[in-house]
Amino acid sequence: MNRLQDYENRLMGLIPPERIKTADVPRPSQEIIDAFYEMEGLTPTISDILDSLGVKGAIPASSLRPVIPGKKIVGPAITIRYIPERITPDYGFANQEKAKLADRDLYAIGKEGDVPVFDAAGLKDISVMGGLSALVAKKWKMAGNIVDGGVRDIDTIRQLDYPVWSSGQTPITGKYRVEAIEINVPITIQGIRVHPGDLIVADDSGVVVVPFEKIEVVLEKTKEAAEKEKKITELIESGASIEEMKKILPPSKW
Numbered sequence: 001m002n003r004l005q006d007y008e009n010r011l012m013g014l015i016p017p018e019r020i021k022t023a024d025v026p027r028p029s030q031e032i033i034d035a036f037y038e039m040e041g042l043t044p045t046i047s048d049i050l051d052s053l054g055v056k057g058a059i060p061a062s063s064l065r066p067v068i069p070g071k072k073i074v075g076p077a078i079t080i081r082y083i084p085e086r087i088t089p090d091y092g093f094a095n096q097e098k099a100k101l102a103d104r105d106l107y108a109i110g111k112e113g114d115v116p117v118f119d120a121a122g123l124k125d126i127s128v129m130g131g132l133s134a135l136v137a138k139k140w141k142m143a144g145n146i147v148d149g150g151v152r153d154i155d156t157i158r159q160l161d162y163p164v165w166s167s168g169q170t171p172i173t174g175k176y177r178v179e180a181i182e183i184n185v186p187i188t189i190q191g192i193r194v195h196p197g198d199l200i201v202a203d204d205s206g207v208v209v210v211p212f213e214k215i216e217v218v219l220e221k222t223k224e225a226a227e228k229e230k231k232i233t234e235l236i237e238s239g240a241s242i243e244e245m246k247k248i249l250p251p252s253k254w
């Protein structure tokens with residue numbers, strides 16, 4: 001059910017309301033989110049666990065690069081899908097057409113700690129968000145953005161200290177070049193499927209997408225793996241013998 005009236009005072013009418021599929025996104029508990037945040041080396045460990053569960057969900061940082069290195073985010077996805085505009089930017093500017101970027105309406109239906117995820121049709125040289133967008137996202141307490149597309153105002157995003165991962169950095173606006181077609185529907189980023197409510201974890205190694213129904217099992221396995229990794233690290237640091245290390249090192253590690 002769509003309960004958009006709850007968000008009326010924040011929606012800017014950037015996208016027709018019927019294209020906002022839902023505002024009711026499933027979300028994991030804060031305890032679960034906090035438990036992930038407490039651990040180190042998150043995306044590599046979760047990537048291994050997704051492999052072991054037969055789930056495709058990892059995207060390397062070489063494809064979705066952090067705008068600010070050293071950031072880590074964990075939170076449920078809210079999604080937006082873009083397609084290319086038919087008109088040319090010249091026509092759009094000359095005729096003062098309505099711009100069809102709808103990032104702020106996506107944040108408007110988000111909750112504190114959500115991760116806005118953008119499917120921009122692989123158009124990495126065209127911006128679907130910039131500094132103003134990051135300012136609004138930060139004000140409304142989004143955790144950070146994942147953009148399979150271009151972003152701009154890189155200096156402002158860094159000054160705001162708002163975490164963003166993207167497939168492109170560009171000065172070229174998406175205004176009159178792309179159109180927001182749907183909000184909170186399943187989308188694709190770098191060939192990986194994302195549903196609203198899936199858990200997004202991102203750090204310097206990349207981005208992982210944990211399907212909503214697998215979040216708890218992935219948390220348990222991530223905790224176990226982190227414990228093992230800690231033991232292995234201690235063993236190596238204490239000068240363990242090759243024989244001892246051979247017993248625990250990968251691929252049998254997990």
Ligand SMILES: O=C([O-])CC(=O)C(=O)O
Nearest residue numbers: 127130131132133173174
């Ligand atoms: O027009 C754009 O690409 C978006 C933009 O600059 C901003 O959000 O500040």
Ligand SMILES: [Mg+2]
Nearest residue numbers: 130131132153
């Ligand atoms: Mg801007």
